[in-house]
Amino acid sequence: MANTEKNPEIIQFAKTLENVPWCEDYENMISGVLYDSQVPELTNGRFRARKLMTKYNTYFPDSATPESLKDEREVLLRQMLGGVGKAPFMEPPINIDYGCNTIIGDDFYSNFNLVILDCGIVKIGNRVMFGPFVSIFAATHETGVQSRRDGIEYARGVTIGDDCWIGGNTTIMPGVNIGKGCTIGAGSIVTKDIPDWSVAVGSPARVIKKVEPVPDVASARQSGNETN
Numbered sequence: 370m371a372n373t374e375k376n377p378e379i380i381q382f383a384k385t386l387e388n389v390p391w392c393e394d395y396e397n398m399i400s401g402v403l404y405d406s407q408v409p410e411l412t413n414g415r416f417r418a419r420k421l422m423t424k425y426n427t428y429f430p431d432s433a434t435p436e437s438l439k440d441e442r443e444v445l446l447r448q449m450l451g452g453v454g455k456a457p458f459m460e461p462p463i464n465i466d467y468g469c470n471t472i473i474g475d476d477f478y479s480n481f482n483l484v485i486l487d488c489g490i491v492k493i494g495n496r497v498m499f500g501p502f503v504s505i506f507a508a509t510h511e512t513g514v515q516s517r518r519d520g521i522e523y524a525r526g527v528t529i530g531d532d533c534w535i536g537g538n539t540t541i542m543p544g545v546n547i548g549k550g551c552t553i554g555a556g557s558i559v560t561k562d563i564p565d566w567s568v569a570v571g572s573p574a575r576v577i578k579k580v581e582p583v584p585d586v587a588s589a590r591q592s593g594n595e596t597n
Contacts, residue, residue, distance in 0.1 A: 371511070371523040372401040379490060379526070386451035388469045390414030398488050398524050399470065403511075406488075407520045411467075418468040421449040426462040454495060459483065466508065474531065479503065489524035489543065495586070497529055500537030500555060509543045530565065531585070550580060 379399050383389055390410040397404035398411070405411075425445045429438065439458065447453050449468040454475035463483045465471060470487035474495035481501045485491055489507035510522045527541055530549030537555045541547070546562045553559060554570030563569045567576045 371403045374400070375402060376400040382490065383451075383470075386469050386472070388414075388417065388448075388451070390417075390467070390469070399490055399526070401489065401523055401525055403516070403521050403523050405520060406522050414467050414469065418449065418465050421445065421468065422463055422465055425449065428461075460501075470507070473497075480537065488522070489526035491526065492528045494529055494531035494533065494549065496531060497533045497535070499535045500539070502538045503535050504540045506540065507543050532583070550582060552580070 375396055376399070380396050383399055389395065390413060392408060392410035394404040394408045394411055425442060428442060428445065433441075442459070443453070443457060446457055446459065449465070450471045450473060451469040452472035454473055454477060456475060457473055457477045459477070459479045460481045462481065463479070464485070466486045466488055468487065470489065471485050471491045471493070473493045474497065476496045477493060478497070479499035483499060484504040486506050486508040491505055491507055505527050507524050507527050508522060509525060510517050525544030527543065528546045529535070529541075530547060530551065532549055533547055533551045533553070535541070535553045536557065539553050539555065539557045539559065541559045545559050547553065547559065548563055548565030548567065550566040551563050552568045553563070553574060554568070556572070557570050557574040558572040559569070560573040563574065563576065566580050566582050568578045568580060569576045
């Protein structure tokens with residue numbers, strides 16, 4: 370169910386992000402309030418994201434070396450996403466809605482065919498690994514038909530803590546928080562929060578065991594883009 374009021378804390382956080390399509394409906398969108406997805410600012414935001422992700426997904430000059438390609442793709446990622454930690458490695462293709470609402474921590478890795486519908490804020494921690502075909506759905510709709518006809522929708526943010534491994538073909542649903550140190554088994558559908566230091570599998574994903582906690586590692590990221 371959609372929220373009825375804006376979230377000042379989330380709006381303040383969004384002011385630290387890059388390339389945000391500011392408007393009333395953007396503030397509603399990241400706050401989980403019903404919004405019109407077809408207003409010009411949001412339409413242009415999605416258009417910009419698609420231009421950048423197409424460039425990223427097809428960028429492979431003949432003169433490239435492994436080192437130069439990684440560095441040049443990182444430049445594109447920083448243009449596309451709201452916040453990027455050090456040493457990201459994201460195998461193309463990636464598919465995003467806005468990009469500006471996605472924040473990735475240090476040493477993030479994703480395998481092929483990542484999908485992030487980042488209508489809500491998506492925060493991904495440090496040293497997180499994704500298998501292929503991982504999907505994060507921060508976008509959703511009302512079950513009533515008329516609002517869908519009218520292009521009205523809402524969103525719920527997603528948070529993934531440090532040191533998580535998300536198995537291939539996993540789908541993470543709107544509003545889910547996955548704690549630090551978690552492993553999500555391949556093919557899982559995560560519909561509810563997963564506590565720290567858990568292994569969860571299945572559809573819907575359920576915790577099947579806990580793992581030994583390890584000490585936190587200091588992050589090089591700036592406080593404005595921290596994911597914890």
